[in-house]
Amino acid sequence: MIFVTVGTTCFDELVRAVDTEAFHEKALALGFERLVVQRGRGSHRPRQLGLKTESFDLKPSLDEELKSASLVISHAGAGSIIEALRERRRLLVVVNPLLMNNHQLELAEAMQRRGHCAMAADASEVVARLQEAVQMDLTAYPAANLKPWHDLLEDACGVVPVSRAPG
Amino acid sequence: MLAVVLVCAWLTLAARVLWWMLERISWHRTENRRRWAGTRLPLRSLVVLGSGGHTMEMLSLLKDLDQDKYRCDFILGDTDSTSLKKVQATRPDLAENLERFHSIPRSREVGQSWTSTLFSTMKALASCLGLIWKLRPQVLIVNGPGTCIPVVAAALFFELVAFRSLSLVFVESVCRVKSLSMTGKLTYLVSDSFVVHWPELAERYPKAQYLGVLL
Numbered sequence: 054m055i056f057v058t059v060g061t062t063c064f065d066e067l068v069r070a071v072d073t074e075a076f077h078e079k080a081l082a083l084g085f086e087r088l089v090v091q092r093g094r095g096s097h098r099p100r101q102l103g104l105k106t107e108s109f110d111l112k113p114s115l116d117e118e119l120k121s122a123s124l125v126i127s128h129a130g131a132g133s134i135i136e137a138l139r140e141r142r143r144l145l146v147v148v149n150p151l152l153m154n155n156h157q158l159e160l161a162e163a164m165q166r167r168g169h170c171a172m173a174a175d176a177s178e179v180v181a182r183l184q185e186a187v188q189m190d191l192t193a194y195p196a197a198n199l200k201p202w203h204d205l206l207e208d209a210c211g212v213v214p215v216s217r218a219p220g
Numbered sequence: 221m222l223a224v225v226l227v228c229a230w231l232t233l234a235a236r237v238l239w240w241m242l243e244r245i246s247w248h249r250t251e252n253r254r255r256w257a258g259t260r261l262p263l264r265s266l267v268v269l270g271s272g273g274h275t276m277e278m279l280s281l282l283k284d285l286d287q288d289k290y291r292c293d294f295i296l297g298d299t300d301s302t303s304l305k306k307v308q309a310t311r312p313d314l315a316e317n318l319e320r321f322h323s324i325p326r327s328r329e330v331g332q333s334w335t336s337t338l339f340s341t342m343k344a345l346a347s348c349l350g351l352i353w354k355l356r357p358q359v360l361i362v363n364g365p366g367t368c369i370p371v372v373a374a375a376l377f378f379e380l381v382a383f384r385s386l387s388l389v390f391v392e393s394v395c396r397v398k399s400l401s402m403t404g405k406l407t408y409l410v411s412d413s414f415v416v417h418w419p420e421l422a423e424r425y426p427k428a429q430y431l432g433v434l435l
Contacts, residue, residue, distance in 0.1 A: 061302075113309060131395045132276045135435050159397040163418060194433075199284055201431040202415070209413040210263060210359050210387045211254025212289055 054087040055080060055104070056122035058115060058137075060130045064149050065095035066176035067128060068108075075180050077103035083187050089118055093128075124187060126179065129157035134164060138194035144170035145186035147179055168192035240380045245409045248426045253412065255385050256358055262291035266357035266375075269296050270365025275303040277394060278363050279310055280435045287313075293355055297367045298323040322351055327370055341370065348374035356384065363391040364403045372407060391415040392428070394435055400425065 057071050068090055070076065080088065081103050090099050090108035099108050112118075115136070119125065125137040126145045137144045146161040158174075165172040171186035173179050206212075243253075256263055267282065269275045282292065292314065296303050300323075308315040315321075327337065327344040348370040360375050362368040378384045390411040392404045397418045400408065408414060414427050415434075422430035 113305075131273045131393065135276075135394065156395050156397075160395040163397040163420075197280070197433050197435055199281070199434060202281060202434050203285070205413055205415065205429065205431060206285075206290070206359075206361075206389060208254075209389050210290075211257040212261065212263065 054089060054122050055085050055124045055126060056089045056091070056115075056118045057126045058091040058118075058133055059093035059095065059128045060091075060133045061093055061111065062128055062130065062149070062152075063094040064128050064147075064176075065092075065097040066149070067126070067147050067179070068092055068095055068097045068099060070147075070176040070179045071126065072097065072099040072102065073180070074102055076183070079180055079183050080104055083184065085124070089122070091115065091118070126186075129161040131160055134160060134170070138164070138169055141193065143186060143191065145173060145179070145182055146170050147173045147176055150175045164194075169194045237380065244376070244379070246427065247409065249414075249429065253387075255387055259358070261289050262287065263289065263358045264356055265290040265292045265359040265361065266352075266355060266371070267292050267294050268360075268362045268365070268368045268371050269294055269300070269303045269307070270363070270367055271297060271300045271303055273395070274363055274365045274393065275306055277391070277435060278361075279307065281361075281363070281391060282311065282314070290359060293320045293322065293357070295351070295367065295371055296321060296323045297326045297365075299326055322355075324348055324351065324367065324370070327366060344370040345373060349377065352378055357386065359387045359389065361389045361391070362403070362407070364393045364396075364401050366403065368403050369406065372410070376410060387412050389413045389415070392417065392421065394418075396421065398424075 057067065059067055071088065071090065086105060088104040088106045092108055092110050099106050119137060119140045119142060122142055125142045126147060127133040127137055129146050129148045134146055146164065148158050148161050161172050164170050169192055171182050171189055173182045267278060269278055304321060324347045325340060325344045327341040352374045357375060362372060375386050379386050388411045390404065390407045392415065393401060394417040396404065398420055408427060414429065416422055416428040416430055417434065419430045422428045
């Protein structure tokens with residue numbers, strides 16, 4: 054299943070890009086059968102063009118979709134990118150060039166450079182990048198380790214950890 | 221006689237400001253001041269939740285944070301309706317007591333003109349001053365959204381005039397890879413600890429600390 058998510062933004066260009074015959078053909082050729090689209094605040098609704106397609110606007114949690122997807126195509130929001138990588142999904146990040154000044158590109162590029170995901174600089178590149186996203190060698194996104202952060206907080210505040218407290 | 225009193229007052233004030241600046245402002249990472257060593261725990265901690273991605277990042281940072289050491293109050297922008305729901309959904313333990321959630325007026329909505337921004341910023345600042353006075357935070361954790369600015373300003377003001385010392389911890393947003401956000405730049409010099417999510421930033425800014433993957 055391919056899961057497309059635009060978060061809480063309006064990114065109809067991406068929804069339109071996966072609502073084309075070219076996209077469906079390519080996805081079917083790569084062995085996909087279903088397409089689930091989370092449309093966010095956009096208004097375009099995808100049609101049935103080959104893949105079994107469903108769509109919805111917003112949900113409190115996308116866990117279920119993320120867990121059952123074998124490829125996630127996501128807008129470049131930090132929340133969506135990190136959630137997909139945490140679920141260890143194959144990921145194609147699509148930058149919304151209309152939001153250039155919000156620094157989405159920086160994060161998408163950094164993740165791509167480290168081999169965590171594929172990236173499309175705008176929605177028109179999605180079909181061209183699909184195969185790469187499915188077949189690229191992935192570098193697993195490292196697990197979060199909050200210990201250094203807790204240590205830093207303790208240091209910054211001078212809280213002596215119970216285990217190290219004198220007496 | 222009056223002149224002498226005035227001069228003395230000015231000198232005292234100038235000395236206080238100078239001393240505060242020496243204590244507060246740092247270009248490089250300094251020895252931590254261990255302000256709260258030996259203080260009774262939990263520390264009164266204040267956390268600013270922005271909206272959207274900022275809230276998600278902050279909640280990840282608060283995961284496994286020992287509430288016996290840091291008792292957190294939260295500040296929300298008053299037009300932000302999703303952050304509280306998100307806390308309730310992901311951290312019901314933190315959302316148990318709604319008295320710990322405080323809303324302040326936003327200093328600027330997207331698209332607001334600059335003159336009206338001036339007034340709304342004053343309003344936000346006044347509300348923050350009241351809140352900081354009441355909550356007396358010992359630790360302030362902020363991670364970037366514009367809502368942080370008046371909160372940080374109010375907390376530093378009380379540190380300057382009321383000798384209420386504060387540990388100010390800034391965490392840059394994960395989407396900042398090469399350059400700091402506006403809030404990051406403004407907070408850089410006055411923060412006690414300055415955390416970034418990318419080694420590129422830590423190389424460029426000597427005070428910034430990269431702690432590995434936190435999210």
